[in-house]
Amino acid sequence: xxxxxxxxxxxxxxxxxxxxxxxxxxxxxxxxxxxxxxxxxxxxxxxxxxxxxxxxxxxxxxxxxxxxxxxxxxxxxxxxxxxxxxxxxxxxxxxxxxxxxxxxxxxxxxxxxxxxxxxxxxxxxxxxxxxxxxxxxxxxxxxxxxxxxxxxxxxxxxxxxxxxxxxxxxxxxxxxxxxxxxxxxxxxxxxxxxxxxxxxxxxxxxxxxxxxxxxxxxxxxxxxxxxxxxxxxxxxxxxxxxxxxxxxxxxxxxxxxxxxxxxxxxxxxxxxxxxxxxxxxxxxxxxxxxxxxxxxxxxxxxxxxxxxxxxxxxxxxxxxxxxxxxxxxxxxxxxxxxxxxxxxxxxxxxxxxxxxxxxxxxxxxxxxxxxxxxxxxxxxxxxxxxxxxxxxxxxxxxxxxxxxxxxxxxxxxxxxxxxxxxxxxxxxxxxx
Amino acid sequence: xxxxxxxxxxxxxxxxxxxxxxxxxxxxxxxxxxxxxxxxxxxxxxxxxxxxxxxxxxxxxxxxxxxxxxxxxxxxxxxxxxxxxxxxxxxxxxxxxxxxxxxxxxxxxxxxxxxxxxxxxxxxxxxxxxxxxxxxxxxxxxxxxxxxxxxxxxxxxxxxx
Numbered sequence: 001x002x003x004x005x006x007x008x009x010x011x012x013x014x015x016x017x018x019x020x021x022x023x024x025x026x027x028x029x030x031x032x033x034x035x036x037x038x039x040x041x042x043x044x045x046x047x048x049x050x051x052x053x054x055x056x057x058x059x060x061x062x063x064x065x066x067x068x069x070x071x072x073x074x075x076x077x078x079x080x081x082x083x084x085x086x087x088x089x090x091x092x093x094x095x096x097x098x099x100x101x102x103x104x105x106x107x108x109x110x111x112x113x114x115x116x117x118x119x120x121x122x123x124x125x126x127x128x129x130x131x132x133x134x135x136x137x138x139x140x141x142x143x144x145x146x147x148x149x150x151x152x153x154x155x156x157x158x159x160x161x162x163x164x165x166x167x168x169x170x171x172x173x174x175x176x177x178x179x180x181x182x183x184x185x186x187x188x189x190x191x192x193x194x195x196x197x198x199x200x201x202x203x204x205x206x207x208x209x210x211x212x213x214x215x216x217x218x219x220x221x222x223x224x225x226x227x228x229x230x231x232x233x234x235x236x237x238x239x240x241x242x243x244x245x246x247x248x249x250x251x252x253x254x255x256x257x258x259x260x261x262x263x264x265x266x267x268x269x270x271x272x273x274x275x276x277x278x279x280x281x282x283x284x285x286x287x288x289x290x291x292x293x294x295x296x297x298x299x300x301x302x303x304x305x306x307x308x309x310x311x312x313x314x315x316x317x318x319x320x321x322x323x324x325x326x327x328x329x330x331x332x333x334x335x336x337x338x339x340x341x342x343x344x345x346x347x348x349x350x351x352x353x354x355x356x357x358x359x360x361x362x363x364x365x366x367x368x369x370x371x372x373x374x375x376x377x378x379x380x381x382x383x384x385x386x387x388x389x390x391x392x393x394x395x396x397x398x399x400x401x402x403x404x405x406x407x408x409x410x411x412x413x414x415x416x417x418x419x420x421x422x423x424x425x426x427x428x429x430x431x432x
Numbered sequence: 433x434x435x436x437x438x439x440x441x442x443x444x445x446x447x448x449x450x451x452x453x454x455x456x457x458x459x460x461x462x463x464x465x466x467x468x469x470x471x472x473x474x475x476x477x478x479x480x481x482x483x484x485x486x487x488x489x490x491x492x493x494x495x496x497x498x499x500x501x502x503x504x505x506x507x508x509x510x511x512x513x514x515x516x517x518x519x520x521x522x523x524x525x526x527x528x529x530x531x532x533x534x535x536x537x538x539x540x541x542x543x544x545x546x547x548x549x550x551x552x553x554x555x556x557x558x559x560x561x562x563x564x565x566x567x568x569x570x571x572x573x574x575x576x577x578x579x580x581x582x583x584x585x586x587x588x589x590x591x592x593x
Contacts, residue, residue, distance in 0.1 A: 010582070011584050015584065018586065019584045019585075019586075020580075020584065021575055021580075021581075023572070023575075023583075023585060023586075023587075023588075023589045024586065024587070024588045024589070025588075026572065026588060026589050026590075026591055029588050048471075051468075051471065052459070055464075055477075056458075056464050056468060057573075058466075058470050058568050058573040058574060058576050058577050059573070059576060060576065066577065066578075067578060068576065071575055071577070071578055072575070074575075074578030075489050075575040075578055075579065075580055075581065078578065078579065078580035079580045079582070083580060084579065084580055085577070085579040085580060086578045087578050088578070122471075166469050230443065231482060247459075251459075252458075252459055253459050254459050255459075258461060259459075259464060259567075261463045261539050261540070261562075263577070263579050266577075266578060266579070267577070270577075270578070333521050
């Protein structure tokens with residue numbers, strides 16, 4: 001045997017979007033990933049069962065923990081983000097819960113951008129508080145705001161690199177440096193950009209979360225979420241993360257970081273948080289998402305092209321006061337978008353209507369082809385008035401801070417003919 | 433970076449492994465690795481002077497590599513990077529009589545000087561890797577846990593080395 005240390009070049013993104021994690025089925029040779037619609041898996045014998053329950057070997061016990069179809073999606077997402085490992089969950093919200101449950105104990109804190117999906121602001125600010133987890137929200141447009149909010153109890157920083165709904169791009173590299181100095185992980189929600197447009201690990205992020213419901217699945221047919229770890233964060237650098245570095249009572253004193261190394265966070269999130277709270281992804285939803293990801297590069301190119309076209313059209317429309325799309329030169333985030341999202345600034349953005357709240361309601365009711373609903377990242381173009389829907393639970397002050405003031409309408413530009421999207425918006429704006 | 437072909441060859445050709453630093457406690461990483469490798473058909477002989485003469489997972493524990501009566505092709509080192517140096521030197525000294533062809537240092541164990549000495553003696557050296565994880569990665573199991581194996585292939589996977 002010779003010490004051949006040369007590795008073949010890594011396959012391109014498009015190749016990995018189709019192949020990573022998916023191999024022909026070992027038993028049947030089935031080429032497409034089968035939907036393993038099963039709750040549970042037989043053990044070879046009692047010793048094999050013990051090994052599985054003790055995490056001493058790899059394999060399947062029960063689909064709340066692992067499922068072969070879900071595992072393909074997990075490996076594919078880890079691969080596309082350039083990470084070490086991933087665990088999927090029933091939704092993006094569940095993925096966030098798994099992440100923070102693995103990181104935090106009662107009394108712990110984290111710092112989050114205030115420009116987040118409205119549901120995340122509610123989850124962090126209200127529901128997490130019941131568990132003793134305190135979130136400090138900061139304006140992300142100045143990275144120093146994150147540093148200023150860090151206390152000795154702070155265990156993480158959380159942000160959306162491309163924020164929903166405001167079209168804000170956060171200076172990822174600068175915030176990653178602040179997290180590194182503080183010895184805490186930077187968690188990035190990369191739902192709006194997808195790994196095709198931005199790979200936060202390349203800028204220093206440590207954990208990525210996704211709502212796979214959006215562009216990854218891409219067809220508006222399946223909920224899902226994912227947590228991905230870079231494998232580069234040193235959990236033993238300080239005493240802030242006992243759940244990673246101290247013996248785990250729920251596993252007979254197993255120490256996850258020591259035992260599983262650079263995929264220890266994923267193992268912990270799966271073996272404790274997913275096991276004990278149960279928000280597992282269904283195999284059918286995983287299958288739909290895997291199929292969606294195969295065309296992610298093609299779809300994102302078209303999403304971005306259509307969004308650029310529609311945003312430019314709206315910027316000059318007489319009923320529109322402003323357009324907040326980082327792909328436009330008028331955006332204060334344009335330079336950051338060119339740095340972090342060189343292939344395009346996604347396809348979700350907001351517009352401000354001259355007619356305020358009432359105009360927003362009239363537009364969402366006046367469009368014909370574009371769907372009035374609370375989702376993003378579908379093949380179909382979608383429209384929403386955040387102040388009356390997704391951001392309704394927030395205070396007026398929070399809404400304005402999150403880029404969801406009364407005059408704001410959010411668009412998720414789909415894959416239809418661009419002229420048809422523009423024509424529908426034009427006739428809808430004509431009804432105001 | 434070690435090529436997948438090199439690691440596959442090692443895992444296919446080795447049958448007996450001397451594991452230095454094997455622990456009798458089942459929650460320790462070395463015990464995890466030993467049990468997993470036994471399950472894949474390898475014979476794993478534990479070396480741990482603190483437990484010499486006792487048994488771990490059905491195998492007699494020896495105080496040193498030189499005390500092992502049988503031949504073994506690989507030495508798997510679960511010790512600190514510094515402690516790996518003398519272990520490697522002992523392995524080099526008995527490599528011909530024992531048939532040793534591979535020195536494998538575990539995740540986090542990196543001793544470049546010892547590695548160079550072993551390579552100069554004609555041995556294959558792997559550092560900062562775990563044979564359990566690499567076996568699982570190369571033979572289809574690691575992806576089951578959502579871990580990025582980096583493997584792209586349209587061939588039907590073989591689940592055993």
